[in-house]
Amino acid sequence: MSADSSAAVEVVDLVKAYGARRAVDGLSLTVPQGAVLALLGPNGAGKTTTIEICEGFRRPDSGSVRVLGLDAVRDAARLRPRVGVMLQDGVGGYTGASAIELLRLFAAYAAHPHRPEALLDAVGLTEVAGTQVKRLSGGQQQRLSLAMALVARPELVFLDEPTTGMDPQARRATWDFIRKLRTDGVSVVLTTHFLDEAEQLADTVVVMDAGRIVASGTPAELTKAGAEGQIRFHAAPGLRLVSLIAALPAGTHAVEETPGHYLVTGDVDPQLLATLTAWCAGQGVLAENLSVERRSLEDVFLELTGHGLRT
Ligand SMILES: Nc1ncnc2c1ncn2[C@@H]1O[C@H](COP(=O)(O)OP(=O)(O)OP(=O)(O)O)[C@@H](O)[C@H]1O
Numbered sequence: 469m470s471a472d473s474s475a476a477v478e479v480v481d482l483v484k485a486y487g488a489r490r491a492v493d494g495l496s497l498t499v500p501q502g503a504v505l506a507l508l509g510p511n512g513a514g515k516t517t518t519i520e521i522c523e524g525f526r527r528p529d530s531g532s533v534r535v536l537g538l539d540a541v542r543d544a545a546r547l548r549p550r551v552g553v554m555l556q557d558g559v560g561g562y563t564g565a566s567a568i569e570l571l572r573l574f575a576a577y578a579a580h581p582h583r584p585e586a587l588l589d590a591v592g593l594t595e596v597a598g599t600q601v602k603r604l605s606g607g608q609q610q611r612l613s614l615a616m617a618l619v620a621r622p623e624l625v626f627l628d629e630p631t632t633g634m635d636p637q638a639r640r641a642t643w644d645f646i647r648k649l650r651t652d653g654v655s656v657v658l659t660t661h662f663l664d665e666a667e668q669l670a671d672t673v674v675v676m677d678a679g680r681i682v683a684s685g686t687p688a689e690l691t692k693a694g695a696e697g698q699i700r701f702h703a704a705p706g707l708r709l710v711s712l713i714a715a716l717p718a719g720t721h722a723v724e725e726t727p728g729h730y731l732v733t734g735d736v737d738p739q740l741l742a743t744l745t746a747w748c749a750g751q752g753v754l755a756e757n758l759s760v761e762r763r764s765l766e767d768v769f770l771e772l773t774g775h776g777l778r779t
Pocket of ligand 1: 486491509510511512513514515516517518
């Protein structure tokens with residue numbers, strides 16, 4: 469694979485082993501500038517190792533990692549002011565300081581920082597600005613960690629499990645924040661266990677398992693590729709499915725899974741749904757509990773690896 473010098477991040481054939489175990493096993497990925505890429509995978513998939521190598525905190529065994537056109541390891545010092553990093557335990561080392569003190573400290577190192585008070589407000593921490601970091605809740609610490617990653621106005625941010633430990637409201641606020649980063653042209657790489665997070669935020673989702681990429685693409689591509697949608701409904705047993713299939717577009721299947729429980733599989737679009745319900749109406753059949761089921765990233769992952777994302 470050729471290096472794309474205009475990419476925010478370009479990883480080629482990355483390998484990192486701990487003893488005999490390869491935590492990252494030949495991984496290649498590209499993050500275009502201004503894009504959001506989500507690394508999705510279960511515990512131990514190698515997400516943190518990958519991201520920490522990109523951040524310049526760990527050395528790869530082999531492979532190349534270019535960040536903003538520079539070498540992640542050799543040019544780490546030059547990259548530091550341009551890259552924001554939110555670690556999984558981002559504020560652990562500074563627990564005696566207050567939230568605002570910590571943010572001011574980080575701002576002091578930056579050439580053109582955000583105003584710490586305004587940023588603290590933006591992540592919803594104004595009320596606890598004077599509270600010692602160690603007294604903040606886990607979710608508040610996460611939000612402070614996010615603010616610390618952003619205070620220097622980075623061009624690229626790495627967010628390691630940004631919403632873990634947050635309540636639903638803080639999660640949504642953080643999602644909005646990440647969307648705003650994207651609007652502002654900031655490139656984002658995040659890791660997550662959460663399917664909805666990857667689906668909501670990412671331009672590209674890279675699904676990892678055991679150090680390798682098992683699938684990648686836009687959320688829509690991943691949930692569509694290789695499989696169709698399906699429609700389930702209940703109706704009187706013994707419908708004439710031959711007639712239904714004839715009415716539906718070629719390639720659509722229909723089965724009666726158990727008496728009165730029907731499953732239609734195919735390229736599910738509004739037209740298919742309309743044809744199905746029109747056919748039922750024509751037969752004097754009331755289709756009940758009709759549901760359209762879309763493949764989720766969880767389904768994709770299960771199909772590819774044989775196990776779930778939360779194992
Ligand atoms: N410093 C280390 N020394 C030895 N093994 C490590 C080290 N860091 C990570 N590992 C191992 O490498 C593998 C990948 O870990 P990594 O933290 O990158 O995965 P992850 O996908 O980020 O998982 P999680 O979702 O739990 O954070 C795991 O088996 C882990 O135990």
